[in-house]
Amino acid sequence: MYDMRTRTQALGLIAQGRSLGSVSRETGISRATLRSWQRRIEPVQRRPGPPCPRCDAVPRPPEDPAAYAYLLGLYLGDGCISAHRKGVYYMRIVLDKAWPGVIDACENALRAVRPSNSVCRVRRQGCFVVSSASKHWPCLFPQHGPGKKHERPIALEAWQQAIVDAHPWEFIRGLIHSDGCRVINWTTRVVGGERKRYEYPRYFFTNKSDDIRRLYTDALDKVGVEWTALARGSDPYNISVARKASVALMDAHVGPKH
Structure with missing residues (x-):
């Protein structure tokens, strides 16, 4: 049914x-x-929807810039845009089924950015694909192009950078919700002659694209979060946030996936 x-x-x-x-x-x-x-x-x-803000005679930013910043982070992490017939493009974002709150947030952001277009979520093995069709996704996300994102240059246009600068936490949240996580690390230390286990929270963001990792760390710098690049073999795929004050900032504005 x-x-x-x-x-x-x-x-x-x-x-x-x-x-x-x-x-x-x-x-x-x-x-x-x-x-x-x-x-x-x-x-x-x-129903005729509002025109694409990027296709107006005088291009303008999306009407909900905070939702756009979040969706941009999701797209750069786990999203793709693919062409369909009649000039229609599909925005698809693949999200782990373990995080229904993230899936809901993704659907809400798609609706906010293109309110006249329907949004659909499809169950796949271990995940949901949240998608929406529009002729204007390439206008709104000019990072779209052939090939994998980590194999081609990724740079924000000036209007996109202005949105990220105004809404850095939404952008960071989108990146974490796609390619990041909050984990509990542990170590041991000697206290009063006795070795005890010590646990501490940590955020990771993992992406093969040097450009996307740089966009993430630039946003972290803007909000005062200290970070460290960690290599996987010879490649610095991981960005770690582990200092107590910085983790507290991330917890206040991002938090664990849900």
Whole structure:
């Protein structure tokens, strides 16, 4: 059984011009079920949405810059943009199913950045793919391009950097929610002649792209968080935040995934 929200989302994808087969593969709903919904439920009418802010005669930033900063972090970590037919592009962000709060936050950010477009989440093995279709994702995320992100240059445009500078914690949160984590490390020390276990929290961000790691550390510098680069073999994939005051800042503004 499917609830009305699921049916409405699926019919919304069909209303965008997609075939029953592609919607079936995206949502896991059979083509026969989709066809029956088309006959039994009044098709979803596409309402004209607000124009893309980057396509205006005078380009402007998105109307919800905080949500955009968070979504930018998610995209740089675990997102991709792929072309579909009729000039439509799909933003897809893959998130671990262990963190339903992060999945909800991702869906909310997609809706805030493009409120006129439907958002769909599809269960895959061990994860959810949260996606939304729009002709304007490449306008809003010019980092889109062929190949893997860590194999090509990644740089923010001036308008994107202005948003990150104004909302650094949202950007940091998006990066942590995609490619980061908060863990409890431990060590031992001798206290009064007795060796005792000592635990302390630590944040990690792991990404193969030198450029994306630099965007992350630049944002950390802006908010006063001290960090250290740690190598995996000969490659400095990991950015660690372990100092007590810096972890406290991260806990206040980011916190563990949920």
